[in-house]
Amino acid sequence: MIETHELTRHFKDVRAVQGIDLTVAPGELVALLGPNGAGKSTTLRMLTTLIAPTSGTARVAGFDVVRRQREVRQRIGYIGQGNGAGHSQRGRDELISQGRAYGMKVVAARRRAAELIDSLGLGEVADRTVSTLSGGQRRRLDIAMGLIHAPELLFLDEPSTGLDPQNRANLQEHILRLRERHETTIVLTTHYLDEADSMAERVIVIDHGRIIADDTPARLKTEHVGDRIILGFDHEVDAAAAAASIAHPLRRHGTRLTISVPNAPRLVPDLLEDLRAAGVPAAEVEVRRPTLDDVFLTLTGRSLREGGAAAETTERDNALVEA
Numbered sequence: 001m002i003e004t005h006e007l008t009r010h011f012k013d014v015r016a017v018q019g020i021d022l023t024v025a026p027g028e029l030v031a032l033l034g035p036n037g038a039g040k041s042t043t044l045r046m047l048t049t050l051i052a053p054t055s056g057t058a059r060v061a062g063f064d065v066v067r068r069q070r071e072v073r074q075r076i077g078y079i080g081q082g083n084g085a086g087h088s089q090r091g092r093d094e095l096i097s098q099g100r101a102y103g104m105k106v107v108a109a110r111r112r113a114a115e116l117i118d119s120l121g122l123g124e125v126a127d128r129t130v131s132t133l134s135g136g137q138r139r140r141l142d143i144a145m146g147l148i149h150a151p152e153l154l155f156l157d158e159p160s161t162g163l164d165p166q167n168r169a170n171l172q173e174h175i176l177r178l179r180e181r182h183e184t185t186i187v188l189t190t191h192y193l194d195e196a197d198s199m200a201e202r203v204i205v206i207d208h209g210r211i212i213a214d215d216t217p218a219r220l221k222t223e224h225v226g227d228r229i230i231l232g233f234d235h236e237v238d239a240a241a242a243a244a245s246i247a248h249p250l251r252r253h254g255t256r257l258t259i260s261v262p263n264a265p266r267l268v269p270d271l272l273e274d275l276r277a278a279g280v281p282a283a284e285v286e287v288r289r290p291t292l293d294d295v296f297l298t299l300t301g302r303s304l305r306e307g308g309a310a311a312e313t314t315e316r317d318n319a320l321v322e323a
């Protein structure tokens with residue numbers, strides 16, 4: 001569905017995108033994750049023919065983005081960061097006009113608008129003037145606009161930025177449902193770690209215009225960071241004795257041990273039992289599973305949250321229990 005080779009875009013001396021090789025198969029849901037200024041939007045704008053690459057090539061839906069712009073545009077939907085929908089028309093009419101702009105017959109545009117209003121839960125608001133809609137409703141209408149011509153491939157640039165957590169969750173659910181129904185390939189950009197983690201099967205981490213990792217969220221976390229088990233003991237001498245009996249890599253700080261393991265929840269029961277059998281039972285245990293931010297931190301030495309890159313607090317799987 002998408003194939004790029006050394007895709008590059010410079011703005012004077014800013015190297016926004018530096019040689020991206022990317023393949024996206026039909027039906028995939030891919031999230032481009034990276035801090036502000038990483039080059040996500042610029043990549044999307046090249047793939048949607050809005051700007052030309054400085055060098056390199058990209059084929060989207062089977063056509064070259066520079067030489068066959070019209071063919072590419074007919075096959076894709078693009079929902080940018082701004083608000084596409086106008087203000088004075090009713091949502092339903094906006095949708096129908098958009099369909100007409102894509103050359104659809106009025107009957108077909110009406111039918112498709114009705115279908116999207118249904119799939120995106122816009123039933124109650126479709127007949128209201130766009131200017132009266134809430135942020136979340138507007139964003140869903142934007143998505144319907146991008147889908148009116150039934151594109152094979154949908155690009156969403158930060159679809160949920162600016163929405164409150166409830167509206168964001170709601171929008172994510174709609175995107176997932178929509179994808180199930182219409183089998184659309186979806187590429188979205190986000191700087192919300194939880195959004196990339198929960199929605200995408202594949203996360204492409206971009207930093208300084210380059211792809212630095214590309215995998216499922218679970219594999220990114222296991223391969224780049226791994227789990228940690230933190231054990232607390234009543235006395236330092238017990239912690240030292242326990243450390244000597246544990247085969248996994250670990251660090252000791254006084255009465256606490258931090259153990260690095262691939263799959264903590266499965267290891268904890270045996271580990272606790274072994275320590276009890278060895279006469280050095282743990283007093284506390286905490287399992288810490290990595291977030292995509294930990295992955296980014298491991299890869300770059302920086303946090304995605306720095307500089308407000310990702311405002312959302314990601315829930316860590318921290319369970320502090322009495323052992």
Ligand SMILES: Nc1ncnc2c1ncn2[C@@H]1O[C@H](COP(=O)(O)OP(=O)(O)OP(=O)(O)O)[C@@H](O)[C@H]1O
Binds near residue numbers: 015035037039043
């Ligand atoms: N039209 C432009 N002219 C000059 N520089 C630009 C232009 N568009 C983007 N840039 C620069 O290119 C770099 C990449 O920007 P881009 O918008 O692609 O990042 P991003 O990852 O989408 O960030 P954000 O999450 O903030 O949208 C930034 O340094 C940006 O300032």
